[in-house]
Amino acid sequence: MSVSIAKGNTNVKIDTTVMQPTAVNSDKKVVFDTKDLNLWYGDTHALKDINLPIYEKEVTAIIGPSGCGKSTYLKTLNRMVELVPSVRTSGVITYNGREILSKSFKVEELRTRVGMVFQKPNPFPKSIYDNIAYGPKIHGIRNKKIIDEIVEKSLRGAYIWDEVKDRLKENAYGLSGGQQQRLCIARTLAIEPDVILMDEPTSALDPKSTHKIEDLIQELKQDYSIVIVTHNMQQAARISDRTAFFLNGEVVEYDHTDTIFTNPSDMRTEDYISGRFG
Amino acid sequence: MKYVDVTQVQKRMNGRILKNNSFKVLFLLATIFGLIVLGVLIAQVLTDGLSWINWDFISGKLSTDANRAGIMGAILGTFWVMVVVAPVTLIIGIGSAIYLELYAKKGRVQSFIQTNIANLAGVPSIVYGILGLTIFVRALDFGNIVLAGGLTLSLLVLPIVIVAAQEAIRSVPQHLSEASYGMGATKWQTIKNIILPAALPGILTGAILALSRAIGETAPLTVIGIPALLIPFPGGIFDKFTALPMQIYYWTLDSSLVEEYANLAAATIVVLLLLLFILNSTAIIIRNKFQQRY
Numbered sequence: 001m002s003v004s005i006a007k008g009n010t011n012v013k014i015d016t017t018v019m020q021p022t023a024v025n026s027d028k029k030v031v032f033d034t035k036d037l038n039l040w041y042g043d044t045h046a047l048k049d050i051n052l053p054i055y056e057k058e059v060t061a062i063i064g065p066s067g068c069g070k071s072t073y074l075k076t077l078n079r080m081v082e083l084v085p086s087v088r089t090s091g092v093i094t095y096n097g098r099e100i101l102s103k104s105f106k107v108e109e110l111r112t113r114v115g116m117v118f119q120k121p122n123p124f125p126k127s128i129y130d131n132i133a134y135g136p137k138i139h140g141i142r143n144k145k146i147i148d149e150i151v152e153k154s155l156r157g158a159y160i161w162d163e164v165k166d167r168l169k170e171n172a173y174g175l176s177g178g179q180q181q182r183l184c185i186a187r188t189l190a191i192e193p194d195v196i197l198m199d200e201p202t203s204a205l206d207p208k209s210t211h212k213i214e215d216l217i218q219e220l221k222q223d224y225s226i227v228i229v230t231h232n233m234q235q236a237a238r239i240s241d242r243t244a245f246f247l248n249g250e251v252v253e254y255d256h257t258d259t260i261f262t263n264p265s266d267m268r269t270e271d272y273i274s275g276r277f278g
Numbered sequence: 279m280k281y282v283d284v285t286q287v288q289k290r291m292n293g294r295i296l297k298n299n300s301f302k303v304l305f306l307l308a309t310i311f312g313l314i315v316l317g318v319l320i321a322q323v324l325t326d327g328l329s330w331i332n333w334d335f336i337s338g339k340l341s342t343d344a345n346r347a348g349i350m351g352a353i354l355g356t357f358w359v360m361v362v363v364a365p366v367t368l369i370i371g372i373g374s375a376i377y378l379e380l381y382a383k384k385g386r387v388q389s390f391i392q393t394n395i396a397n398l399a400g401v402p403s404i405v406y407g408i409l410g411l412t413i414f415v416r417a418l419d420f421g422n423i424v425l426a427g428g429l430t431l432s433l434l435v436l437p438i439v440i441v442a443a444q445e446a447i448r449s450v451p452q453h454l455s456e457a458s459y460g461m462g463a464t465k466w467q468t469i470k471n472i473i474l475p476a477a478l479p480g481i482l483t484g485a486i487l488a489l490s491r492a493i494g495e496t497a498p499l500t501v502i503g504i505p506a507l508l509i510p511f512p513g514g515i516f517d518k519f520t521a522l523p524m525q526i527y528y529w530t531l532d533s534s535l536v537e538e539y540a541n542l543a544a545a546t547i548v549v550l551l552l553l554l555f556i557l558n559s560t561a562i563i564i565r566n567k568f569q570q571r572y
Contacts, residue, residue, distance in 0.1 A: 080460060085384065112462035122453040124472060134471070135461045184457070191461050 028055040031195055031225045032077055037091035039072060041084060046072050048249045050091070056197075059217060059226045059242035061257065063233055065277070069249040070229045074197050077227065078114040079107045095195075112139060115188035119200040121180035123172035123187070128155075128164050131172050131183060135191035150190050158186035159216055185216065189207025196220065198228040202235065214239050233273055237261050245269045307476040323551070327544030335545060340508045340520075344538035349546055354511050355424065355519035356493060356553075362428025362515055363435070363492050369487055370432075371439030375481075378440070379447045380469060399437035406434040407501030415502050422503045424515040430498050435488040446477040479568035486561035490554045498562020522550045 023264035032054040047069045054060050054077075062070040075081045076093065079100065093100050100110055123131050132151045141147060151168070155161040160182040164175070172183055181201060198217075200270055202210040217226060217239050230236050236243050237257060244254040245266075253260060253269045264270045271277055338348015374395075382388045383410050410430025420426040450473050458468040474481075512519040526546045533540035 078460065080413045080456065083456070083459065108462045111460055111464075116460040118453060118456065118460070120453060122451075124454060124457065125476060134458070136356055137465045138458075138461065138467045138471070187457075188461070 005225060006173050024117070028058065030054065031056045031096060032227075033092075033094045035092045035094075037073075037076065037093060038089065039069075039081065040088045041072075042086040043193055046249050047076070050251055051252055052244060052254060054227055055224065055242065056225050057221055057223070058241040059221050059228060059239055061236035061243045062227065062229045062246060063236050063243060063272075064232075064246035065272070066231075068246040070246045071199055073246065074227060074229050076101075077197055078111050078116055080111075080116065082107065086142070112191050113193050114195045114197060115191055115193035115198060117188055117198045117201045120204050121177055121184050122174075123180050123183050125171065125173060127169050128172050128175070128183060129168040131187050132190045135187060139191065154186040154190040155183075156219070157189045157220075158182045159212070159219070160186060178205050179213060181205060181209065182214060182216065183222075185213075189220075193224065194224045195227065198226065200229055200231055203231060210235075233261075245272060247272070299483065318384055320551075323547045325543045326541050327546070327548045330541045330545040331548060335542075336549070339511070340525075342508070342536075344536055344542060347542055349522065349549065350523055351509065351511050352522045352525040352546070353549070354522075355521040358424045358512050358515055358517070358519060359428045359431060359521055360489060360493065363432050363456075364485075364489060366432040367436055367439045367488060367492075371436055371485070371488075372443050372481060374436075374440050374444030375447055376474075379444050380465070395437050395440055399441060402497075403434055403495055404497040404501060406430060407498030408486060410498055411502045422518060424512055424517060424519045426502055427499055427504065427519065427521070428515065430502055431492040431495055434495060434498060434571070435492045438488040438491065439485055442488070443477070443481045446480025446484065447473060449480065450476040460538055473534060474485070479565055483561045483565045486564070490557040493521075493557070494523055494550065494554060496527050499524050502526065520571050522546060522553070526550065 028171065030053045032052075034050050034052040034054075037047055037050040038045070050073060052073075062073065064070045072081060076089065077095075077100075081087050081089075089101055091101075095105075095110065095114065098180075100103060124134060126134070129151055132154050133147050136147050136150050137253060141150070152161065152165075155164060160179060163179060164183075172180065181204075185196075185201075202213050205213065214235065217228070220226060221241075228236075228240065228269060240257045243257045243260040245260065245264075245268075247250045247268060253264060253266045255265075260269060264273065335348050336353070337350050337365065338346065340349075340351050378388065378391065382391075407430060410426060410433065413428035414420050414429050415422055418426075454472050454476065456559050458472045459465075463471070478518040499521060504520055509518050509520065526543045529539040529543040529546065532544065
């Protein structure tokens with residue numbers, strides 16, 4: 001159900017039949033705004049003049065061939081790129097209006113608000129419970145009751161509670177790959193972020209687990225803004241609201257996912273999504 | 279025309295198999311040689327010393343009379359030396375390993391330090407003895423007490439602990455620390471909660487092996503002047519002391535004067551070997567028990 005308001009008209013038209021996201025999205029709040037971002041690894045110019053607004057409570061997919069800079073861009077949003085010693089950036093990224101690339105924005109605070117799910121499921125070699133409790137604990141929550149509550153809420157949020165509720169004290173490595181990845185999503189939910197970055201979260205998973213994660217992403221977007229890097233164009237088409245196509249460190253095209261996949265304006269986008277290269 | 283010709287291959291086959299088998303025998307002989315030497319050594323020590331080991335020998339005081347001599351003083355000396363060596367090497371060794379692996383900027387200075395630590399691990403132990411004599415016994419004027427001996431042995435095994443701890447830390451997969459950083463953990467929180475627990479088995483194994491090396495060292499202790507005199511049992515780290523390998527050394531030295539001293543040395547060797555065996559087994563048990571797959 002959607003509500004659209006005709007501008008310059010006192011009449012309010014309520015449309016209950018057709019879902020037309022584009023009409024609403026133009027009013028959406030921008031969570032991350034990237035202006036003229038450049039990034040170098042040593043002498044390699046990995047990102048070139050990136051300008052990209054990311055909207056609240058949407059799924060934004062980033063697609064492109066290997067080495068196009070899509071993962072690098074994602075990791076710039078929570079400054080994980082800084083773990084690479086030789087990295088340099090110029091330009092501005094704002095998160096809710098605050099400049100994140102400056103030293104005054106503490107990276108620990110940024111990463112508490114902007115959670116991340118990695119390509120390979122990477123649970124800690126600890127119990128399922130301790131994996132989820134880790135985030136709240138490092139942020140200073142000591143009360144056992146509150147932690148119990150967060151653990152349950154996060155596992156429910158990632159739709160894995162029913163599968164693990166009787167084995168919370170068991171090692172997370174006993175879970176299947178797909179379960180481990182949902183555990184990692186739950187672990188991210190436990191720090192109660194606004195944004196979740198996902199770096200090819202299903203590339204190491206079988207089709208069934210992939211399907212579960214995709215369903216989960218659809219649920220999560222009610223409450224979180226999600227940016228997902230994916231190699232799989234069908235996945236981008238299935239789950240995202242907007243898609244950015246990266247090529248050689250540049251954004252070739254950024255638009256609503258429907259537009260990108262049905263009526264791209266750049267020839268290179270069309271070539272890529274129709275499988276002519278990449 | 280095929281390059282790999284069947285008849286040629288058949289012709290060469292016997293020679294290849296012969297070569298194959300002879301190398302197998304060669305490697306087997308190499309292993310057996312080591313085992314035989316070890317077996318002879320242990321048999322020799324056991325025949326000389328085993329009959330001399332009894333409770334009086336273990337718990338008794340040193341004596342010039344071979345029949346009344348005991349090694350409790352040396353056992354206590356070794357114990358107190360370990361009380362110094364263990365914490366010093368663990369704290370400084372793990373601390374340096376964490377700094378070098380996780381904090382130091384990778385570059386020329388870091389690789390210079392790295393190379394020198396590796397070199398230090400190969401410096402002969404007697405050189406450390408001279409260093410200990412100069413610094414701890416003379417310059418700091420400790421005298422030849424447990425503390426001086428312990429610190430000297432700490433210097434000797436520190437490089438081993440550092441290198442082992444570095445390797446253990448390096449083997450913790452990157453994706454675990456990334457997960458921690460990704461949740462907003464500070465570097466110290468990540469080290470304390472994720473990296474160190476995962477690296478601990480490797481660190482402990484290295485540390486125990488280093489300790490057993492320190493327990494068996496004689497040369498540095500002779501250099502800092504551990505007396506062969508009859509001294510009271512050491513009660514702490516500020517007392518004069520002797521240690522098990524020192525006792526073996528002096529008894530072997532004097533076996534030309536009193537024949538039974540050779541048996542006493544052999545008996546002490548059995549005790550020392552038993553101690554080392556227990557320590558090394560502990561290291562292996564720790565390694566197997568806590569070894570995790572990621």
